[in-house]
Amino acid sequence: MSEQLPEVEVDAVPLALAEFREAIGADAVLDDPLALRSYECDGLTGYRVVPSLVLLPRTTREVAAAVRICARHRIPFVARGAGTGLSGGALPTEDGVVISLQRLRAVREVDPVNRRAVVEPGVTNLDITRAAAPHGLYFAPDPSSQQVCTIGGNVAENSGGAHCLKYGFTVHHVQAIEVVLPDGAITTLGGDSADQPGYDLLGAFIGSEGTLGIATAITVRLLARPAAxxxxxxxxxxxxxxxxxxxxxxxxxxxxxxxxxxxxxxxxxxxxxxxxxxxxxxxxxxxxxxxxxxxxxxxxxxxxxxxxxxxxxxxxxxxxxxxxxxxxxxxxxxxxxxxxxxxxxxxxxxxxxxxxxxxxxxxxxxxxxxxxxxxxxxxxxxxxxxxxxxxxxxxxxxxxxxxxxxxxxxxxxxxxLGGSLSGEHGIGADKVCSMPRQFTADDLAAMSALRSAFDPEGICNPGKLLPTPRLCGEKPGVYKPHPLEAAGLLERL
Structure with missing residues (x-):
């Protein structure tokens, strides 16, 4: 199944520019062409798109305000952390905005008794361990880029690292996430206890590559340092x-x-x-x-x-x-x-x-x-x-x-060979057209239905994870049979 890319209002970004500046501050809105070039790609430099704007919110409320403006004007947005991703997951859209989370970098709390920490998405992976170290604790997932990659990106891609064989991936070490949904609403997925009733929306969000919303605070589990x-x-x-x-x-x-x-x-x-x-x-x-x-x-x-x-x-x-x-x-x-x-x-x-x-x-x-x-x-x-x-x-x-x-x-x-397209870097824009190699049309339809439940307008990191007509050369829109096919005079191959 193919997804439709959002239909953006004509000149939507210029019309919304004043709203963005009022909502998050003029200094948090970048529109200088040279500054925008810094955000044209992530670690996969073979693909580059210059966004229309870059937004630099400082708080969850500012992120939500920016997303609400995007939703109101049907402007596509792409969340970005440190830009170290390797699948084009943070590749901008030409007629959209990048919402950078680099200013949300506070370690809100380290709780050694319950072995957890609450951090904002711009905190680097290694800095979580540094904050926990005085308590004899550490954060187990350790991507090779852990000195610079951020926990928000780790959540988006479900990153692992060298020690994932024994300790698992990001999904095994996240207890709750504060999320800004694609309509600008703020909610929390997960909670204080390990087992939460109802659907596992936390598990669905982790590894969704920024297509279901933006994480603005993450509660992570900490482990004790091994004896040897x-x-x-x-x-x-x-x-x-x-x-x-x-x-x-x-x-x-x-x-x-x-x-x-x-x-x-x-x-x-x-x-x-x-x-x-x-x-x-x-x-x-x-x-x-x-x-x-x-x-x-x-x-x-x-x-x-x-x-x-x-x-x-x-x-x-x-x-x-x-x-x-x-x-x-x-x-x-x-x-x-x-x-x-x-x-x-x-x-x-x-x-x-x-x-x-x-x-x-x-x-x-x-x-x-x-x-x-x-x-x-x-x-x-x-x-x-x-x-x-x-x-x-x-x-x-x-x-x-x-x-x-x-x-x-x-x-x-x-x-x-019986494996998977991705272990931790994600599908992004790089492997999106290979998804039908691993998943059936019904599989992709189920994923698309989940994505649409979170983002019915299709503005949240469009063109990533699931195949789209524009990317894969398919004809846009729902398939309509030819009149001769409908009359039973020919078959679709």
């Missing part, structure tokens, strides 16, 4: 051996806090950028981290090292200090940015495959890259099969379209 942490980097002659080791570790009944993999290209980029101490030239490096009670961690860590050696690990590097562990993770979390050292442009995918098919997926990705005449660097969450292939290309050399096609082929390959 052990980390090892294992070098392998082939990616297949590394992939088989991951399967063996899980099959042994061990659930590490994290299992990450990087290939030759990714390691090369990381070492150029941050000199994290990885071995250059190896086919794959596997990062395995265990945490928990000290006795359990020690026993499992011994077994993990045995399994690495049994599957052909050429070298094991055990982090002997917190500083060495930090260096290992600095390298892994710098990987996406570091790839810019070896390629001027790249697409990042994040399809998921069953853990037992990682080796097959990597082999097929290599074949697709060779066919396209492009390079692909792989760095990903191996523990749960969440691949992050980076398709390297040069815009100047005219390789954009070829790279975009390769990236889409990789995402759809993951579906064909």
């Amino acid at each position: 942490v052990r980390t090892v980097v294992a070098d392998f002659p082939t990616t297949g051996q590394a992939g088989d080791t991951v399967t063996a570790i899980i099959a042994a009944g061990i659930v590490p806090a994290a299992v990450e993999m990087m290939d030759t290209l990714a390691i090369e980029a990381v070492e150029i950028a941050v000199a994290a101490g990885y071995t250059r030239g190896v086919a794959a490096a596997l990062i395995v981290e265990l945490d928990g009670p000290a006795d359990d961690v020690d026993a499992q860590f011994t077994r993990v090292r045995e399994l690495c050696r049994a599957h052909g690990a050429a070298k094991l590097r055990v982090a002997e200090s917190p500083e060495e562990r930090a260096a290992i993770w600095k390298g892994r979390k710098a990987a996406f940015a570091a790839v810019g050292r070896i390629s001027s442009d790249y697409f990042v995918q994040d399809g998921v495959v069953p853990r037992t098919r990682i080796t097959e997926a990597l082999t097929r990705i290599g074949e697709l890259a060779d066919e396209a005449g492009l390079r692909v660097a792989n760095v990903f969450h191996a523990g749960d099969g969440n691949l992050h292939p980076l398709v390297l290309y040069s815009e100047a050399a005219g390789e954009h379209d070829r790279a975009e096609h390769l990236a889409s082929s990789i995402a759809e390959l993951c579906v064909d």
